[in-house]
Amino acid sequence: MAEDKKMFKVKIDNISVEVEPGTTILNAARLIGGEVVPPAMCYYSKLEGSGGKCRTCIVKVTKGSDADPRPMPKLVASCRTTVMDGMEVANITSPEVLDARKGVVEFLLINHPLDCPICDQAGECHLQDLGYENGSEATRYEFKRRTFDKVDLGDKIKLHMTRCILCYRCVFTADQLTQKREHGILGRGDAAEIGTYIKQSLDNDFIGNVIDVCPVGALTDNTFRFKNRVWFLKPVDAHRNCNNPKCCGKVVLWMRGDEVFRVTARKDEYGEVENFICDECRFEKKDKNDWVIEGPRKINHHSVISQGQYVNTVKPLDPLVDVLDGRKPKLLFNIHSESQVNRPEIDLSKIEGPAHSDDFIIKKS
Incomplete structure (x- = not known):
């Protein structure tokens, strides 16, 4: 019988968790969840070699391990640093980390244009959220920002290099x-930039996934560009039997009424794709009848997209039922049969002169 694998005990922001050896600090924090999780702009759990580029996930290791309790001398990238048994880490509880992260955000925004009002990524942009939570009100950068011309990488993908933060995900x-x-x-x-060799276009069955992994508005869907704002659309889960064996066919349809504006892969709470989808599902299946709709997509309340969602809502009680002692109000009824004033047997057109109240008095025989 195989021995149980030894687990490492780690404490992050005074919250303990047990993880397997080799787990990074970032993934250990994700097991805890909530505000303890450091932000990540370049790390992507499904992409080998990702991480260590943006430095937004930096944390402070206040205790290296039980064997060596000395703190690490510098802040470390949590996506690249593996845990040790007895390690203690400070993230949001460390003013030094918050101040350093604020500087990292300022550095990322040096060349990034603040064109959120016209950017298709607005409303679901990780850099937008990061800048709001950890950024400064103004920049200290006084020099001219670098700019690039927009480039079409094929007929489906638009590259706006001016917005790129060089995270390498794509x-x-x-x-x-x-x-x-x-x-x-x-x-x-x-002078570093994302580009194609010898001006080739990106053309293969799964290249559309570079749009989903981009954390900013550098790579956008040409078929959706400037068509609508994401917070006006209703995301719904849908699936189809895709002919591509590598594609799961499970997507999110972004709809307004019965019109499908775009198709994306499903993402988890950290903005990472659950399963990559093929370009046929993404770009060519824009008809509602092409899909089996499962129901509304649950969106994190942190996102502005959630403001238009009506999931698990409670219908307010009707106060008229209580006022009428449980009787249902009659919204449509015949006033002649309900009222004692207007009598249906009296024809007003046959009354000589103006109608008077005496004409409706029930005369006793």
């Missing part, structure tokens, strides 16, 4: 998911 997706890498990081330093 590069890892194209390299690992499609097995046909056609784009990557060109140039170095301030």
Whole structure:
């Protein structure tokens, strides 16, 4: 009988959790959930090699382990640092971490344009949320921001490099998911940019997933661009029997009425795709009849998209029922049969002169 695997005890923001050896601090925090989880702009659990680029997930290790209780001298990236038995970590409880994260956000926004009102990613942009929660009111950067021309990577994907934060997610997706890498990081330093080799277009069965993994508005869906705002649409879960064996066919339809504006993969609470979908499901199946609709998509209340959702609502009680002692109010009724004033047997057109109250008096025989 195999021995049980030893678990490491870790404490993050004074909350204890047991994890397997080799688990990163970020994933240990995700087991706890809530505000303890550091933000992540480049790490993606389904992409090998991701993480360590943006530095937004930095934390402070106040105790290395039970064997070596010394604190780590510098802040570390939680997505790249594995836990040790007895480790203690400070995230939101450390003013040093919050101040450093504020500086990281300011650095990410040095070249990023603040064009949220016209960006299709607005309302579901991780950088927008990060800037709101950890950013500064103003920037100290005085130099001219770098700009790039918008580029069409094929007829379905638009690249707006000016918004890119170089998280490398799209590069890892194209390299690992499609097995046909056609784009990557060109140039170095301030001249680094996402681009295609020899101006090739991104054209394969799963390349549309680079749109879903992009945390900002650098890669957007050309078929949805400027068509609608996400908070005006109703996301619903749907599925279909896809002919591609690698595609699960489980998606989210973004609808307004019966019109499907866009199709995306389903994402978890951390904004990561649950299952990648093929380009046929994403771009070509925009008819409601192509899908089996399961029901409304549950959206985190933190998102502005949740403001238009009506899930698990409670119908208010009708006060008229209590006023009428349990009797249901009669919304439509014949006034002649209900009223003692207007008598149906009296024809007003046959009364000589104006009608008078005496004409409706019931005369006793």
